[in-house]
Amino acid sequence: MINNTTQKIEIVKVQHSKINEVDFDNLSFGKTFTDHMLICDFKDGKWEIPKIVPYQPITLDPTARIFHYGQSVFEGMKAYKDVQDNVWLFRPLENCKRLNISSKRLAIPELPEDYFMEGLKTLLQLDKDWIPKSEGNSLYIRPYIFATGKGLHASPSDEYKFIIVCAPSGAYFSGKVKVLIEEKYSRAANGGVGFAKAGGNYAGQFYPTQLAIDKGYHQVIWTDNNTHDYIEEAGAMNIFIRINDTLITAPTSDRILDGITRKSIIDIAKDEGINVEIRKITVKEVVDASNNGSLKEMFGTGTAAVISPIESFRCKNQDYILPELENSYGSLLKKRITDIQTNKAKDTFGWRYKI
Numbered sequence: 001m002i003n004n005t006t007q008k009i010e011i012v013k014v015q016h017s018k019i020n021e022v023d024f025d026n027l028s029f030g031k032t033f034t035d036h037m038l039i040c041d042f043k044d045g046k047w048e049i050p051k052i053v054p055y056q057p058i059t060l061d062p063t064a065r066i067f068h069y070g071q072s073v074f075e076g077m078k079a080y081k082d083v084q085d086n087v088w089l090f091r092p093l094e095n096c097k098r099l100n101i102s103s104k105r106l107a108i109p110e111l112p113e114d115y116f117m118e119g120l121k122t123l124l125q126l127d128k129d130w131i132p133k134s135e136g137n138s139l140y141i142r143p144y145i146f147a148t149g150k151g152l153h154a155s156p157s158d159e160y161k162f163i164i165v166c167a168p169s170g171a172y173f174s175g176k177v178k179v180l181i182e183e184k185y186s187r188a189a190n191g192g193v194g195f196a197k198a199g200g201n202y203a204g205q206f207y208p209t210q211l212a213i214d215k216g217y218h219q220v221i222w223t224d225n226n227t228h229d230y231i232e233e234a235g236a237m238n239i240f241i242r243i244n245d246t247l248i249t250a251p252t253s254d255r256i257l258d259g260i261t262r263k264s265i266i267d268i269a270k271d272e273g274i275n276v277e278i279r280k281i282t283v284k285e286v287v288d289a290s291n292n293g294s295l296k297e298m299f300g301t302g303t304a305a306v307i308s309p310i311e312s313f314r315c316k317n318q319d320y321i322l323p324e325l326e327n328s329y330g331s332l333l334k335k336r337i338t339d340i341q342t343n344k345a346k347d348t349f350g351w352r353y354k355i
């Protein structure tokens with residue numbers, strides 16, 4: 001039940017579930033969707049009560065502001081099923097809060113927290129059979145908001161849609177990634193929208209990332225837009241660099257997204273007794289560390305891939321290879337966070353959220 005109202009989320013169920021058409025042993029990432037979706041409209045100055053309907057296409061006016069002015073924000077989260085078939089989310093309120101932080105920056109009206117949380121819970125209860133149980137698989141959840149109001153005037157829309165779709169998914173990346181340190185293009189700038197999960201941030205990344213892919217790399221490491229001297233993010237993930245036994249990650253800023261995986265990994269690493277430094281780190285420091293043998297590991301963190309180890313990086317026409325480690329921090333921290341997420345370990349941090 002949504003607070004402050006006597007109204008309940010209306011549910012229209014599918015006539016026939018598509019679940020038997022899905023090969024749960026060979027899931028790719030984000031390509032198959034569950035039977036239902038949540039949909040919630042902003043009209044006449046307020047968010048209406050969310051509805052759950054069969055997964056289906058939506059109709060938009062050709063002048064919907066999203067098409068012209070790119071007002072859109074999103075979130076990415078996962079649901080897990082444990083051996084007793086309990087369903088868990090990981091720090092879902094953080095996603096809800098961040099969605100509103102992103103919305104505010106894009107002049108999108110903030111969504112009441114209970115619409116997000118109750119809507120998500122109701123949807124997951126309905127589609128819980130779609131949550132994969134096998135190792136490495138999960139239900140990827142995509143909440144998003146975009147401008148649906150009509151008209152070509154370059155101003156914030158007066159109407160929006162908040163939608164949640166869910167995709168049973170396998171692992172996001174397979175294996176270690178080769179990255180290229182970017183010296184020309186930028187993902188974000190001071191005073192810009194880099195800290196927001198805005199759709200347009202991704203659009204701006206695709207071209208430079210494609211150039212890197214064409215050269216044989218998987219991802220771009222973003223550096224600061226001013227000097228390109230400082231390491232900021234790894235594609236759409238936060239980045240951690242281990243020099244000797246110290247784990248370093250850049251502080252969040254206007255340009256760096258405040259990842260939930262990032263802050264959880266910082267807390268787990270500290271709990272493990274690992275020395276963590278949250279500070280700016282230059283490309284030069286990483287190159288020097290690679291040259292003198294003190295660079296041990298680099299990895300990206302984010303909901304989709306959790307921890308994505310980096311195999312090598314390219315900087316100024318030279319490739320630097322990371323060593324093969326027996327006991328990497330990356331694999332230790334990945335195991336600890338996924339054990340918490342999937343209810344295989346005690347959650348001393350209070351992060352798990354039962355559906």
Ligand SMILES: *Cc1c(COP(=O)(O)O)cnc(C)c1O
Pocket residue numbers: 076197233235236237238257258259260261262301302303304
């Ligand atoms: C989503 C995202 C991340 C990771 O955030 P999580 O909350 O850990 O999933 C990092 N960087 C960028 C640019 C992102 O969009």
